[in-house]
Amino acid sequence: MDKLRSLTLFLATCEEQSFAAAARVCNTDPSTISKAVSRLEAELGVTLFQRSTRQLKITAAGRHYAHTVRSSIQALSSCEDELRQLNDAPRGRLKVNSAVCYGHLYLRPLLKAFCQRYPEITLELSLDDMHVDIIEQDIDVALRTGFIKDSRLVARCLSPMDFLVCASPDYLEQHGTPDSRGDFDSHAWIGFKIKETQQLQPIFLPDEQGNYQLCDLHRTHITDDGEAMAQLCADGLGFAQLPHFLAKAGLETGALVSLYPAFRAPLPEGGVFAIYPKREYLPARVRVFLDFLVAALAVQQETPTHTWAEHWPARIRFDGSAEQGRTVAL
Numbered sequence: 001m002d003k004l005r006s007l008t009l010f011l012a013t014c015e016e017q018s019f020a021a022a023a024r025v026c027n028t029d030p031s032t033i034s035k036a037v038s039r040l041e042a043e044l045g046v047t048l049f050q051r052s053t054r055q056l057k058i059t060a061a062g063r064h065y066a067h068t069v070r071s072s073i074q075a076l077s078s079c080e081d082e083l084r085q086l087n088d089a090p091r092g093r094l095k096v097n098s099a100v101c102y103g104h105l106y107l108r109p110l111l112k113a114f115c116q117r118y119p120e121i122t123l124e125l126s127l128d129d130m131h132v133d134i135i136e137q138d139i140d141v142a143l144r145t146g147f148i149k150d151s152r153l154v155a156r157c158l159s160p161m162d163f164l165v166c167a168s169p170d171y172l173e174q175h176g177t178p179d180s181r182g183d184f185d186s187h188a189w190i191g192f193k194i195k196e197t198q199q200l201q202p203i204f205l206p207d208e209q210g211n212y213q214l215c216d217l218h219r220t221h222i223t224d225d226g227e228a229m230a231q232l233c234a235d236g237l238g239f240a241q242l243p244h245f246l247a248k249a250g251l252e253t254g255a256l257v258s259l260y261p262a263f264r265a266p267l268p269e270g271g272v273f274a275i276y277p278k279r280e281y282l283p284a285r286v287r288v289f290l291d292f293l294v295a296a297l298a299v300q301q302e303t304p305t306h307t308w309a310e311h312w313p314a315r316i317r318f319d320g321s322a323e324q325g326r327t328v329a330l
Contacts, residue, residue, distance in 0.1 A: 007069050009036040010048070014066045017056055070135070074277070081283040090284040091120035097134065098143040101226035102272065103127040106245050107143060110296045114289065121285050129195045135277055140286050142275045145243070155273045156290065159302040162244040162262040162309035165205065169257055171236040177259070177315060181205060184217055188238030191219030192229050203241050204263065212263045230256070244309035245272070251312060260316055262309035271304075 009032070012022040019030040019037075026033070041048050048062035058066070081092075098107050104127070115123060126139075134142045135152055145161055171188075178184050184205065192201040200219065204212040220238050223229050226246050233240035234255040242256075250256030264270055274290055276282075301308035 004073075006036040006040055007073065009033050010040055011066060011069060011073070013037060013049070013056070014058055014062070017058075019056065074135075074138075075279070078279050078281050078283065081281065089120055090118050090288045092283070092285050093122045093124055094285045094289055095124045095126075095138060095140045096143070096289070097126045097128060097132055097137075097139045097141070099145055100127045100129050102143055102145065102245055104227065105249065106297075107293075110293070113296075114292050117292070118285070118288060121289075131196055134275065140276060140283070141289060144273055144275055146271070146273070148275060152278055153275050154278050155275050157304040158272045158274055158293065158297055159304065159307050160264055161270045161272055162264055162307045163204070163241050164244065164247045164251070164258045164262050164309060164312070165239060165260050166230075166233055166242050166247055166250065166256045166258055167239045168234050168236045168255060171238065172257060172315075174236070181207075181215070184215070184239070188220040189217050190229050190232050190238045190240040191222045192226065192241075193222050193224040195224050201241070206260055206263070210261070244307050247309070258312055258314045261314045262307075262312060 009022065009026055009028075012026050013019060013033060016022045016025060019033045022033045023030045037048060044061075044065070046061045046065075047059050048065060050057045050059060096107075103125070107125075111123065111125070115121070131148075132139065132142060143158070148155070175187060178187060189203070191203075193199070194201060200222070203215050203217050205215045206212050221232060223232065226243070229240050230242055230246045230250055232238075233242065234250045239259070244262065247256060247258070251258060274293065276286060276290075297303070
């Protein structure tokens with residue numbers, strides 16, 4: 001058995017944590033997998049897996065070896081892709097991971113057109129709000145709000161992340177529009193809990209000059225799902241601070257009203273990013289996906305420095321004009 005084949009079977013065993021499961025993935029039999037791993041262990045003089053009748057557990061040496069093998073095979077695959085792309089159209093499996101809300105609201109509606117344009121690309125889409133190691137899971141592109149500080153990765157900004165303080169028209173009609181910062185203490189507020197950290201997303205409200213300041217407000221209701229937060233707001237359960245991609249549909253249909261002009265939270269990682277492994281050659285399937293995504297977002301008035309939310313009309317403005325004939329000081 002050639003060395004590359006043995007290494008491929010070894011990686012499959014690492015991922016599946018079972019000779020039998022790895023055999024199914026590689027379309028072979030468990031004894032072939034076991035012999036390949038044993039041959040590697042004999043060559044290296046180390047134990048890659050601790051074996052028992054009930055489980056297979058990778059050793060520290062096995063993890064270290066797997067990291068190097070995976071990087072080497074990915075580099076080889078990238079080189080092969082480069083050579084194929086000299087004459088070939090973009091093709092092959094494109095594995096994309098996205099934050100759940102952004103994936104549902106922004107990415108998914110674009111995928112039909114992408115797949116029609118590139119029929120030789122097989123799309124594999126997963127949605128997850130938790131941290132995902134895109135190298136370990138062999139993901140081509142991940143779409144995230146905020147980027148991961150990892151020297152192995154490239155983070156390409158797709159758009160800023162603009163926030164809007166929203167409520168439903170029915171809620172404002174029933175409870176009134178706040179006239180001051182203190183008024184918010186008597187209003188219902190829908191808070192967002194970040195799944196990965198279990199912390200509440202901070203709330204920012206403007207002062208009389210329109211400068212947004214961090215505010216400590218009681219959350220009447222809390223959810224860890226962005227779409228649920230936007231819907232609860234549209235249902236009239238209270239105010240919510242929504243990122244532009246969550247607020248867009250409700251604002252366009254009139255189910256939501258933006259109380260103030262959009263703002264960008266003072267966070268160094270405030271934006272929507274396409275994250276992908278750093279490599280000398282970017283596979284054509286990844287390159288055309290990124291180019292398609294950037295062009296499609298531009299049609300929706302979103303660029304790396306701008307979103308449509310910057311120009312969305314607000315109920316209250318800070319230039320002396322307001323829908324209801326007043327400028328509110330908070």
